[in-house]
Amino acid sequence: MNPVIDVQKLSKNFGAVRALDELDLRLEAGEVHGFLGPNGAGKSTTIRILLGAAKADSGTARLFGEDPWTEAVRLHRRLSYVPGDVNLWPKITGGEAIDLLVSLRGGADSRRRSDLLERFDLDPSKKTRTYSKGNRQKVALVAALASDVELLVLDEPTSGLDPLMERVFQDCVREARAAGRTVLLSSHLLAEVETLCDRVTIIRQGRTVQSGALSELRHLARAAVSVVCGKDPSGVALLPGVHDVRRDGERLLFSVEDGALPAVLEHLLPLDIRSLTSTPPTLEELFVHQYSPDAQGARS
Amino acid sequence: MSAAAPSRGQRDGLRGARTAGALAGTGRLFHFALLRDRLRIPLWAVALGGLVGYFGAVLPLAYPDQAALQTRAAILKDPSGALLSGPGYGLEHYTLGALLANEVLGMLAVAAALMSIFLVVRHTRAEEESGRAELVRAGVVGRHAPLTAALAALLVANGAVAVVLTVAMLGNGLARADSLALAAGVGAAGVVFGAAAAVTAQLSQSARGATGLAGGALGLAYLLRGIGDAQRVGGTALSWLSPIGWSQQTRAFVDLRWWPLLPAVVLAALLCLAAYLLASRRDLGAGLIAARPGPSRATRALTSPAGLVFRLERVSILSWCLGLFAFALLTGSMGQAIVDSFEARPELAAVIGGPPGGDALRAALSAFLRYFAMAVAVHVVVTVNRLRREEDSGRTALLLAAGAGRDRLMLHFLAVTLAADTLLLLAAGFGLGAGAVASVEPDARNLALEFTAASLAYLPLVSCFAALTALAYGLRTGSWWVWLILIASLLIGLYGPILRLPEALLEAEPFGLVPAVPSVPLNAGPLLLMGLTALVLLAAAVPAFRRRDLSV
Ligand SMILES: Nc1ncnc2c1ncn2[C@@H]1O[C@H](COP(=O)(O)OP(=O)(O)OP(=O)(O)O)[C@@H](O)[C@H]1O
Numbered sequence: 014m015n016p017v018i019d020v021q022k023l024s025k026n027f028g029a030v031r032a033l034d035e036l037d038l039r040l041e042a043g044e045v046h047g048f049l050g051p052n053g054a055g056k057s058t059t060i061r062i063l064l065g066a067a068k069a070d071s072g073t074a075r076l077f078g079e080d081p082w083t084e085a086v087r088l089h090r091r092l093s094y095v096p097g098d099v100n101l102w103p104k105i106t107g108g109e110a111i112d113l114l115v116s117l118r119g120g121a122d123s124r125r126r127s128d129l130l131e132r133f134d135l136d137p138s139k140k141t142r143t144y145s146k147g148n149r150q151k152v153a154l155v156a157a158l159a160s161d162v163e164l165l166v167l168d169e170p171t172s173g174l175d176p177l178m179e180r181v182f183q184d185c186v187r188e189a190r191a192a193g194r195t196v197l198l199s200s201h202l203l204a205e206v207e208t209l210c211d212r213v214t215i216i217r218q219g220r221t222v223q224s225g226a227l228s229e230l231r232h233l234a235r236a237a238v239s240v241v242c243g244k245d246p247s248g249v250a251l252l253p254g255v256h257d258v259r260r261d262g263e264r265l266l267f268s269v270e271d272g273a274l275p276a277v278l279e280h281l282l283p284l285d286i287r288s289l290t291s292t293p294p295t296l297e298e299l300f301v302h303q304y305s306p307d308a309q310g311a312r313s
Numbered sequence: 314m315s316a317a318a319p320s321r322g323q324r325d326g327l328r329g330a331r332t333a334g335a336l337a338g339t340g341r342l343f344h345f346a347l348l349r350d351r352l353r354i355p356l357w358a359v360a361l362g363g364l365v366g367y368f369g370a371v372l373p374l375a376y377p378d379q380a381a382l383q384t385r386a387a388i389l390k391d392p393s394g395a396l397l398s399g400p401g402y403g404l405e406h407y408t409l410g411a412l413l414a415n416e417v418l419g420m421l422a423v424a425a426a427l428m429s430i431f432l433v434v435r436h437t438r439a440e441e442e443s444g445r446a447e448l449v450r451a452g453v454v455g456r457h458a459p460l461t462a463a464l465a466a467l468l469v470a471n472g473a474v475a476v477v478l479t480v481a482m483l484g485n486g487l488a489r490a491d492s493l494a495l496a497a498g499v500g501a502a503g504v505v506f507g508a509a510a511a512v513t514a515q516l517s518q519s520a521r522g523a524t525g526l527a528g529g530a531l532g533l534a535y536l537l538r539g540i541g542d543a544q545r546v547g548g549t550a551l552s553w554l555s556p557i558g559w560s561q562q563t564r565a566f567v568d569l570r571w572w573p574l575l576p577a578v579v580l581a582a583l584l585c586l587a588a589y590l591l592a593s594r595r596d597l598g599a600g601l602i603a604a605r606p607g608p609s610r611a612t613r614a615l616t617s618p619a620g621l622v623f624r625l626e627r628v629s630i631l632s633w634c635l636g637l638f639a640f641a642l643l644t645g646s647m648g649q650a651i652v653d654s655f656e657a658r659p660e661l662a663a664v665i666g667g668p669p670g671g672d673a674l675r676a677a678l679s680a681f682l683r684y685f686a687m688a689v690a691v692h693v694v695v696t697v698n699r700l701r702r703e704e705d706s707g708r709t710a711l712l713l714a715a716g717a718g719r720d721r722l723m724l725h726f727l728a729v730t731l732a733a734d735t736l737l738l739l740a741a742g743f744g745l746g747a748g749a750v751a752s753v754e755p756d757a758r759n760l761a762l763e764f765t766a767a768s769l770a771y772l773p774l775v776s777c778f779a780a781l782t783a784l785a786y787g788l789r790t791g792s793w794w795v796w797l798i799l800i801a802s803l804l805i806g807l808y809g810p811i812l813r814l815p816e817a818l819l820e821a822e823p824f825g826l827v828p829a830v831p832s833v834p835l836n837a838g839p840l841l842l843m844g845l846t847a848l849v850l851l852a853a854a855v856p857a858f859r860r861r862d863l864s865v
């Protein structure tokens with residue numbers, strides 16, 4: 014099957030700033046894909062190119078196999094977009110704003126609209142000027158989710174939502190996936206990404222540094238090991254794939270690369286192990302590891 | 314994917330074939346634009362129509378017979394009268410219609426142009442700047458749909474203005490074809506400047522910049538036709554360089570011809586074309602010039618509120634400064650022509666306000682200096698009003714939370730504004746004097762210095778307007794009443810003498826209170842009084858701001 018989003022070697026400059034530097038991104042139909050990266054990495058720029066709002070300098074971007082810059086109008090029938098910073102027309106009501114956005118996409122199911130309004134606990138009769146940030150975001154979310162589209166493009170869609178609404182949002186995304194929709198979710202909320210996404214792409218400084226299933230990515234980070242032995246275990250420090258060895262009382266703490274664990278265990282077994290714990294990397298560690306500038310070497 | 318996918322794809326194909334293309338969604342956006350402007354457009358139309366209706370009702374009372382109308386026509390024959398109003402057709406046998414076409418049409422055209430500039434920028438660049446355009450364009454909306462919708466709304470707005478104007482003139486019993494031509498001239502000027510705003514909206518990254526550029530073009534157009542009309546009754550080639558000139562050249566109510574409106578249609582079409590071309594080769598939200606990286610550390614100066622204000626306003630200050638200087642230089646260089654016209658008809662010098670038989674050049678330039686001071690007053694009100702926009706956007710709260718202090722914030726802001734406006738006054742005075750020096754005999758060399766110094770006489774009055782706007786901000790009453798005072802002062806100051814308003818009203822007009830230096834001796838009394846008034850207003854404004862809630 015053709016990928017829904019296929020971005021290859023995409024580059025974009027803003028004057029002297031290189032926002033995208035040969036970025037790659039690929040989404041298969043039906044997946045929920047996390048799009049991650051530190052501030053200024055180029056997530057929003059990529060999304061703007063995918064929406065046909067900006068033109069790439071080089072490389073290709075394909076949406077449903079077509080060029081988003083030239084075919085924007087046709088493609089937009091098939092997608093909904095939610096930005097992180099929603100600005101609305103001050104003198105109209107939230108309901109009017111939703112109807113406008115929905116009608117620009119070609120209409121929506123009115124039952125679904127009222128259902129979403131209720132779930133997101135949004136009063137559509139208020140003037141948008143009086144909405145809080147989270148409520149403005151709900152307007153965009155309701156408008157996006159109310160349409161029957163194949164692709165949802167979400168750029169930090171929950172940056173203003175409270176935890177309850179965050180949960181409603183997560184349910185909506187799961188329903189979307191169950192209905193066969195594809196979702197591109199850019200987010201800084203790792204817990205959200207962890208629970209929702211099948212696969213993630215991590216970018217930094219306009220380049221893709223990792224892309225794959227979350228379970229695969231976990232292997233790229235190191236497990237944290239804590240061990241107490243009868244005999245001195247500090248020899249592990251010499252084994253390949255062992256890092257950050259330090260002592261905490263009688264405990265020895267270190268981190269181990271994914272493939273090095275068997276050798277480490279083999280080394281420790283004869284040393285009279287009293288206790289041993291090995292913690293798989295949390296998603297956060299994974300990201301901190303990938304985001305930080307010194308991760309450069311680790312990705313190749 | 315679900316089994317529904319193929320059918321959905323087919324449906325898309327069909328619908329796509331019907332509405333694909335850069336204009337998809339234009340209809341909806343157009344309706345939405347009209348919805349947003351449902352009050353603004355009728356208000357403009359009714360205000361302009363009401364103005365004409367009012368003139369039509371009042372002028373026959375003020376000028377009951379032909380002799381009275383002819384005295385008024387005489388004013389138009391004078392270059393300075395023509396500079397401010399129109400080309401002066403039909404002066405030999407002046408009528409109400411000719412009066413409207415000569416003296417009111419220019420004003421109406423400027424108003425329609427302003428309405429159009431605001432309208433187009435509001436629906437294009439302002440939408441992009443706020444990020445709303447991105448949300449809209451993510452729908453099934455073509456690249457050119459927002460611009461097309463804005464231009465369609467532009468036509469509707471100017472059409473509404475033209476219709477209401479026509480009705481108002483017909484109501485006054487004026488000829489049908491001529492009324493229509495005058496109204497069409499107003500609408501055409503509106504459309505041309507709206508189209509110009511569509512171009513500037515592509516160039517500038519901010520709505521403010523786009524409005525400023527288009528407004529500058531409008532000012533230039535008015536000045537061009539003014540100079541042209543001042544040079545000769547009926548205007549010269551310069552009048553024909555200006556879209557406002559075209560509207561006035563239809564000679565409505567005198568010897569009607571329609572074809573001068575043709576260049577307006579052509580120019581508007583060309584400007585629209587340029588706007589589309591520019592729009593199709595840029596990213597949404599981008600201007601034509603990419604944002605340059607700035608310094609990564611704040612200089613010491615930037616870390617005070619005053620420094621920040623200066624940094625944010627410096628481009629605007631500089632462009633006003635250059636603009637005013639250029640206009641002043643141009644105006645000053647017409648000094649000789651004005652002196653000549655006075656020598657031919659000394660009685661007309663009285664209109665400008667100079668003593669009959671006195672130094673006509675100084676008198677004329679002093680009057681012009683007053684017009685420039687009026688422009689500076691407009692700048693001061695616009696700039697101080699920025700305080701409100703800063704607050705509404707939440708930036709003021711950010712500064713205050715960072716410990717800037719409300720009194721300090723307001724005082725710094727006003728200090729920077731007044732410093733900038735002092736600069737503007739000096740630039741205008743210097744330009745006026747320097748322009749005059751270039752055009753008259755060498756014995757006038759010290760004119761430049763004289764007028765530079767004289768411009769400062771308007772500083773106390775400008776400070777009053779700054780403090781008044783600050784008070785409106787402090788009390789958060791909205792600035793409409795400040796604008797009302799300012800615009801009334803401007804209208805009375807500009808048109809009072811030719812409209813023959815009562816002497817008492819003319820004397821109470823603030824700009825008239827400032828001695829017209831250097832043509833009359835400096836009288837410090839009124840200036841001190843104005844300075845004092847400014848301080849009192851300021852003393853009320855600061856605590857008013859301190860006491861109220863922030864909006865955001
Ligand atoms: N219009 C623009 N002009 C100049 N530079 C820009 C523009 N838009 C984006 N950039 C730059 O491009 C880079 C990528 O920005 P982008 O907004 O795509 O980042 P992001 O990954 O979405 O960040 P965040 O997580 O903070 O939203 C940044 O360095 C940014 O400064």
Ligand SMILES: [Mg+2]
Pocket residue numbers: 056057058168
């Ligand atoms: Mg972003």
